Amino acid sequence: MGRCTMMQLMVFAILFVGATKRAESRLDSSFDKRRRSLLANGLGLTPQMGTADALVSTGLAKLGYKYVNLDDCWGNYNRTPEGNLLGNEITFPSGIKALADYVHSKGLKLGIYSSAGFRTCSNRMPGSLGYEEKDAKTFASWGVDYLKYDNCYTDGSNVTKRFPAMSRALRKVDHPIFYSLCEWGWAEPALWGNMFGNSWRTTTDINDTWISIMWNIDENEKYAKYAKPGGWNDPDMLEIGNGGMTKDEYIVHFSLWAISKAPLIIGCDVRNMSKETYEILTNAEVIAINQDSIGVQVRKVKKEGDLEVWAGPLCEERRVVLLLNRADKGSSPMTAHWKDIGIPSGTVVEARDVWKHKTLKEKLTGKITATVAAHSCKLFVLKPIH
Ligand SMILES: *[C@@H]1O[C@H](CO)[C@@H](O)[C@H](O)[C@H]1NC(C)=O
Ligand SMILES: *[C@@H]1O[C@H](CO)[C@@H](O)[C@H](O)[C@H]1NC(C)=O
Ligand SMILES: *[C@@H]1O[C@H](CO)[C@@H](O)[C@H](O)[C@H]1NC(C)=O
Numbered sequence: 098m099g100r101c102t103m104m105q106l107m108v109f110a111i112l113f114v115g116a117t118k119r120a121e122s123r124l125d126s127s128f129d130k131r132r133r134s135l136l137a138n139g140l141g142l143t144p145q146m147g148t149a150d151a152l153v154s155t156g157l158a159k160l161g162y163k164y165v166n167l168d169d170c171w172g173n174y175n176r177t178p179e180g181n182l183l184g185n186e187i188t189f190p191s192g193i194k195a196l197a198d199y200v201h202s203k204g205l206k207l208g209i210y211s212s213a214g215f216r217t218c219s220n221r222m223p224g225s226l227g228y229e230e231k232d233a234k235t236f237a238s239w240g241v242d243y244l245k246y247d248n249c250y251t252d253g254s255n256v257t258k259r260f261p262a263m264s265r266a267l268r269k270v271d272h273p274i275f276y277s278l279c280e281w282g283w284a285e286p287a288l289w290g291n292m293f294g295n296s297w298r299t300t301t302d303i304n305d306t307w308i309s310i311m312w313n314i315d316e317n318e319k320y321a322k323y324a325k326p327g328g329w330n331d332p333d334m335l336e337i338g339n340g341g342m343t344k345d346e347y348i349v350h351f352s353l354w355a356i357s358k359a360p361l362i363i364g365c366d367v368r369n370m371s372k373e374t375y376e377i378l379t380n381a382e383v384i385a386i387n388q389d390s391i392g393v394q395v396r397k398v399k400k401e402g403d404l405e406v407w408a409g410p411l412c413e414e415r416r417v418v419l420l421l422n423r424a425d426k427g428s429s430p431m432t433a434h435w436k437d438i439g440i441p442s443g444t445v446v447e448a449r450d451v452w453k454h455k456t457l458k459e460k461l462t463g464k465i466t467a468t469v470a471a472h473s474c475k476l477f478v479l480k481p482i483h
Pocket of ligand 1: 255256257284
């Protein structure tokens with residue numbers, strides 16, 4: 098659902114180049130075919146990254162957080178007599194176009210919000226159902242770069258009709274607009290969303306609890322194979338910095354979202370982040386995993402009770418592996434074997450601990466082992482040595 102927090106600043110990131118031969122050949126066979134099933138607006142080649150204000154002064158923008166997103170409640174209660182949406186005149190006295198110009202002047206991009214219904218979820222402003230073309234034109238004329246499209250106050254018709262209608266309208270305007278579908282995973286949007294949008298929510302709304310992040314990321318994982326450059330699974334925005342979880346739990350949250358190629362949209366007040374929050378959100382090595390050019394969402398490859406191994410490929414023949422201890426108490430030694438991670442047996446690798454920012458001294462053959470505390474994880478990037 099839309100939230101009535103006003104400014105969710107967001108951000109796009111750097112597209113990494115340099116997929117290796119192996120990665121390319123793996124993709125070659127299906128890549129063109131996969132591209133053809135995508136929304137043809139050229140956006141979302143890596144997952145979108147975002148947050149709330151002060152992106153430039155904090156340095157977050159430089160790391161890739163480039164979208165400044167308004168969520169629900171940005172508009173007036175009613176349309177104008179001509180039937181147009183209008184920014185709330187008290188909150189945005191200069192209008193949304195002026196806001197977009199300002200955001201662009203900072204090198205950032207502006208996102209906006211609407212609903213595939215008669216009203217938005219807050220019921221404080223009109224939705225876009227039946228007004229798709231008019232509203233898409235309005236957004237484009239303001240220079241808006243991103244639309245989150247919610248699913249409240251509908252006419253009861255199928256989401257597979259209402260969400261594509263806005264997609265067609267956005268493609269008719271001459272300004273590219275990233276299209277973020279938010280129907281909460283009801284109609285399995287991973288199965289059809291990539292033809293119409295750049296990302297689709299796979300789950301119910303997130304909240305600032307361990308239960309919520311575990312629930313959402315598990316649901317999201319079921320659709321891993323549908324994520325690819327141009328279209329991403331979206332388990333909802335980040336709760337890091339909102340105070341409901343421990344530092345270790347927030348590190349798990351950021352790690353799982355990063356490896357799942359989820360949007361990184363900051364949901365805390367970035368004008369007033371603690372050092373701990375800042376260190377998590379600005380971990381460039383973890384962000385690089387999220388923005389990796391081959392765009393493969395990591396899978397859960399092994400589960401023994403509360404102990405899980407998540408692993409998947411990165412560019413340049415590297416692999417990312419997450420050792421996750423979901424237990425409420427106690428530390429556990431954990432091991433992931435090359436066969437779990439998808440590394441050919443006999444391969445010698447160098448392991449980088451991306452939270453410690455250290456490369457392990459010993460080279461590894463066959464497995465990686467670590468002790469993982471309760472509600473914590475270890476995250477490694479493994480690079481083969483030839
Ligand atoms: C919506 O449409 C999809 C695809 O056409 C169909 O599989 C699904 O059953 C429909 N859902 C409802 C609630 O009508
Ligand atoms: C938080 O999310 C969990 C998992 O989806 C849900 O069970 C719980 O009711 C939510 N809590 C609130 C306060 O919304
Ligand atoms: C900044 O954060 C601290 C603690 O996280 C809080 O006590 C304080 O009220 C916040 N300040 C503002 C201006 O929001």
